[in-house]
Amino acid sequence: MQHKSLVALFLAALLGAAVGTGVTLGLMRTATPAQIPAPPVQPPLQPAGTADPVVSIVKRIAPAVVSIQTLTPGQQTFFGVTPPREGQGSGVIVTPEGRILTNSHVVAGSAQIRVRLSNGETLPGKLIGQDRRSDIAVVQVQGRNLPTAPLGDSSALQVGEAVVAIGNPMGFQSTVTTGVVSALNRTLAPEPGTLLEDMIQTDAAINPGNSGGPLVNSRGEVVGINTLIISTAQGLGFAIPINGAQRVAEQLVERGRVARAWLGVATVPLPEEMAAAVGLPAGTGAYVAEVLPGSPAARAGIQRGDIMVRAGGQPIRGADALREVIQSQQVGARITVEVLREGESIEIPVRLGEAPAS
Template structure:
């Protein structure tokens, strides 16, 4: 008893002594209460209903109608699930999902993600005050994952738009949304990185944060401490389906530009060059004689595209576009897309160790890209060259599919070429900055390369072209 009482007394004293320190630490932490009170009413919950035709029904009695669980079972082909193998021709069913959004004008315009509403047959918006409205989809842009919807209401609370360019890494930010349907949930964290490029996402310089974002948060706002929206929560990196501290938001200036175009015309107009690009690795930089890896490497130019008409060639390295430095390949699509179609811009390129400036008229990005040719397979096998490539010249029909380009079909890939990633069926278009006119010329060029040096081989695979660095052996 005495020992317990003494321990309790010592603990009480420790609390008293340390409390000023705790108070001082608390003063240094951000206070989100005012932000929640003022901005929470402008955040909405979005319920989406989609009718899936000819699908099966839920496979297990009593299983909850949970979107994440259903998607998991669909992907792994669990029998009895809608969309699973063998379920074609079943009954129609209604799929329901949840998302978030925020009001950008008092007359009912709301921003959210395109993936939240793109497949919706009905969109229901629930406000902070519990009122519900059916929403009309004004437009959605899948390339940036931004959508604009509208409800018939006036006098609504709206968010204040901030400047995402003023954000600093390490700055506190907060999200409000409806994770797992829990309305007006606030989570907080810091900006982890800016201008983040993600695979298959060429038009958005994402804001990366460690804010807890979960299913249902999609389309909700990301706030700075001044209560201004700086981003639209869009994606998470997760192995479990829940938050792992890697969330990505669309900068609000990108989202507002998209929403303004959707509101005005119902469609998006973007600049377009008609090229395939890739990142410059150290190996590719070495093969091109470059001192660094800055720029975007042109791996292919579409025939009759703005780039083709402006003089761009495969093997060019774009260093500047419209006077803006291109430090990485991901910088270029954003710069081009943000350019008004029809504008003529200067493009600085590195070509065969010399910098030259081209004047290129930017086109408008097509709604659908033409499919690029796929190389056919041949059976005869000529001898392999120094890097392990067995090649054959293209037939006239194959050249026609390549819009008249010269190329060499890969019959077999072994040795250094296979290690570099070149596969059977690829088409070799060029070596470094030279076009591949014939198997004999290509092999002669390869044989002239000193052992230990790296060459850049331009490859067409399906609809994509890319440079593959190959280290030449003895």
């Protein structure tokens, strides 16, 4: 519910901008529980014989970038069977044994996956798992000592930081484009059932076929998975942060699906007037607009009208902060939620459940 509210607000803002300027915006996909250890810090690239570090970045990462070709069988319709459909996207090898990160929408519904390596060799691919909500999928090819791309820390990204996108747009293998991180923490809903949160916005050119390819920082580390563009604009591309993509991928490998922690409340930011009335600084607290029946929140005694001020030891500064706290927890984790109710501060222990399938 909370996610739907946020998505509705975001789409309303986009629609308002489109009406006011006479421009139609379109989101376009660019495809034709263990603790995660901190990734090792890669040394800064020191290009030899060239003043352009992009050359060294490409030499490090491009060998691990693959082209993914899919075949989706025809479907029965009122008018007959549709012909099979071919698709194309990109991916990045993350283990020497051939584990590949890509987008769910690149491989969704496919009956056959073929992976073309940077050296031109083509191998059959096996879908290990996919998560439609985060748009991440894991594909496996049989290989040994394959080139891999080092993974960075997307939480360390800064707006204005230089980035490089590598992929196979329109079938042109190993195409390189450059740009900067234009913004962080964007939320997009390209289709029902898919909610892309904390997205990296970049002006590095991303075109059809780039989906699933890496977005790379100036240290030669993958910090994002290129995912979509706004088709009616220029320089508006988006990538999934690698930290979240890696968490999803590990769950897909371990259990074939993603289990997400769930509290079961819908919240809205606390209006400044209400915050002042209860003695909270502006921009803090989240108002509980709904408690889902049978949810962990309902069982713990959280009520509609409560004002959440802390969860899991973290202060709540708006609805996004609560979502981030819950998403950082494992299913079954026990946290304490502090609420204000009729002027009284109450600490409520909650055991988080598993989010229902969307």
